[in-house]
Amino acid sequence: MANTSTVDHHDDHHAPTGLKRWLYATNHKDIGTLYLIFACTMFFLGGAMALVIRAELFQPGLQFVDPQFFNSMTTMHALLMIFGAVMPAWTGLANWMIPMQVGAPDMALPRLNNFSFWLLPFAFTLLLLTLFIPGGAPAGGWTLYPPLSLQAGDSFPLTIFAIHLMGISSILGAINVVVTIMNMRAPGMGLLNMPLFCWTWLITAYLLIAVMPVLAGAVTMLLTDHFFGTAFFTAAGGGDPVMFQHIFWFFGHPEVYILILPAFGVVSEIIPTFSRKPLFGYESMVYASASIAFLSFIVWAHHMFTVGMPLAGQLFFMLSTMLIAVPTGVKVFNWCATMWKGSISFETPMLFALAFLFLFTIGGFSGLMLAIVPADFQYHDSYFVVAHFHYVLVPGAVFAIMAGVYYWLPKWSGRMYSEKLGKLHFWLSTIGVNILFFPQHFLGLAGMPRRIPDYSTQFADWNMVSSIGAFVFGFSQLLFVYVIWQAVRSGEKAPARPWEGATGLDWELPTPAPYHSWDPPPTREVVAKGVAQQH
Amino acid sequence: MTYVYRSIALLLALTVVASPLTAHAEWGDLNMPVGVTELSKEIHSLHMTIFWWCVAIGVFVFGWMIWSLVAFRKSQGAEPDVTMTHSTKAEIIWTVIPVVILVIMAIPAARTLIAIEDTRDTELSIKVTGYQWKWHYDYLGKDVKFFSKLDRTSDETRQLNSGLDPHAVPDYLLNVDNPLVVPEDTKVRVLLTAQDVIHAWWVPQFGMKKDAIPGTVNEIWFKVDAGKTGVYRGQCAELCGRDHGFMPIVVKVVSKQEFATWLAAQQTGATPTVASREPAPSPRG
């Protein structure tokens, strides 16, 4: 993603240059690029932590790290990947694409946009600093369950403050998306004409605004419990540690969909393009996304079936969770129907989208299994869960981000990436990710708990395979950076519509996209043309 | 594309090369254990039922995808049918059928849940308390209580760079100094609580896990089938700090007679300070 914007200077008359261009950035493309570079950096840092974990788990016995540091690694890996890599990557893509797709010159609130981005480096600097203070980084899991999280040392207030900053950043970013989509659409661009990426992001933005503050509330209560003698979650003062889990997952489950809904949007753009056929069931896709978002508010307790819930509660959360399979199924079937009777070609973005389709579905199956409460009593907190959520987040969310980057890179930079290297990156990633995560299903079912630094010898074989997969997957991502760097520096010039089947307003712009996307706004004819192809 | 094939070959080779490095081949450990209790068997069969449903749905969905990818390749001259944009009938079908399948899955799950919740007629109550990082077992009303923590050999081996080979330790990390002893064919009620942070008590062969939460008492029960005496192992399943990975659970299931002898031996020397009062306890059967 590096420097993708440096090449679109031709339209840039007034903007400052050099460092100031980025520090004072108000242009949606510059900010989008900043977000993507930031996300990429965090992806590699979080990935390095994952490799520490997998290196330690390569063999039984402790070879490299102390158990406490191991716990810090799992905790920080999760926080970095969720809040530092996937969410900012989506915000980056939203910044780049939403104005281009709805026919706007820029985001609605450019200065707010700058502020939401620049909060992030500070938030993550705070968080990463905890690695170097006495007592070490937070080690109680990213879920911060008390009383364990309250045992943390000096890292505790830094972590809470970092989470607050990330939360504010996400909320402001989400507000910007909502305002842009609601107010800045070009004439003729109705809500139900928007590309699905805008739709899923709009829904995501509302989810963010609704639940990030709840997380802020939960961690604030932790903070006051720790420092100011309140007893929200302390049994000794009449509080209840289980209540934290309820509040946390009330945020946490919608958060899962915050990570995955924009992926649905990207895939819904890419599959039609490379099938050379309009998306099947556009409206049902919108409604399915909205129902998934709604359902996400009433399933939270499926993360905590083992805390001892009454029968009625267990049944309710089991049924509501299973219900999510219905709109998700509708989406998968619609994608299949989009490919049916299409004319399919297999460029790198399509390959990533297809891997998403296959592997996300596998994650969906294990999700369905986890919804069955009695079976969950076995699966819960085992490697089966680890396999499940990595299947939906890595070949799910992360692959969709990569698909989106490959897909739109020619439009952003005006240059093509190397298709050969892109395909190599794809195959290495896909094979690596499966070797990495598929054996974890076996480990979990055989009884290996998650978040342990060392394990009994019966788990040795599959852990070794999993670690090999991790290193293959991890190092292949360096290739990703190389492919993009090479494309931006010396790629072939890209045509305005590098993909034969690409439709929508974003593809009506010249390549590379002008600095201020739609300035002047698109005429009704152009909008109508972009919209007509969409359906 | 040669790059691609070469890298695939390399990966496969790596995987194959790595496999003989491990002495204890446990490649066969792929599935949930059937277990030795009524509930664990029920849960296992539920697990297999959902699994096969998922396989069936997977065959259909993946079959559809692969068929599309093969049959409608541009390279084979496929022409897109751009008029195919929606079909209300199809949408209804693929909404209703999944709902029906889900209901079919939910019914046995609900039945098993109700069985799990039925805590009547237990014959022995054991209070299990999680500590950082060991378990405490208290046979309620029997005046037998003890701590149970990782055995010394595992503990020495698991130290950072101990230089000791985990493969040489029998039941590495799954062995304790004092195992929990329970009789076979007896409905045992386990009361779970914790002293400091949240832990979770999990013996996969018993089919159940539940959190041990400070200030709260949770209950589960298990009844090991007659004839299934032996040693069953599990681990703490809720992150509880530094040594979360090092507080295993070992349950020794013995015959009723052996249990009575063991219990009596444990009680020797201890003065029973706690006894039953009030009308003789009503029969629990």
Next chain:
Amino acid sequence: MLLRLLGVAGGAFAFGFALVPLYDVLCDITGIGNSKDLLRPTSITAVNTPSADPDRRVMVEFVAELPTVGSWEFSPVVYEMAVQPGKLYEVDYVARNLTGRDTVAQAIPNIAPGKATAFFRKTECFCFTPQHFAQNEERVMPVRFVVDPALPSHIDRVTLSYTFYDNSTRVAAIED
């Protein structure tokens, strides 16, 4: 629009805190069993309802938990009782302060199974108020309770557990 959305975010933040009392309310109305009710006395008249089934007995187990090892002794005098629903019973717990100072302790009650919480009524309990203990003081503390005859028939065994927290600051906070 910006302000409205910020308002929504602010509202959601407040909602996070509102979940705290809402959690108790939900526990009450869904019958999950709100263990905070165990911290409040029930009037004697409200509980003195004769059982429909005079032969029914429910086993009540008494459990004592100490979160701090070595600084207290705390245990029930009896381990279990066969109880007739609707009848008032009394049971004693004994506590001894070994902390080496005068202190305050608060017992936090809990019932297993959770569903039985709503049917377990206490007219007197040492957990209603923080208990002051002089150095080395040993005290017998009674609990008077009734098991509601409406207790679902599939429950035949109820565990009453107390966790005995020695924490003067926290106790002061809830004492008001």
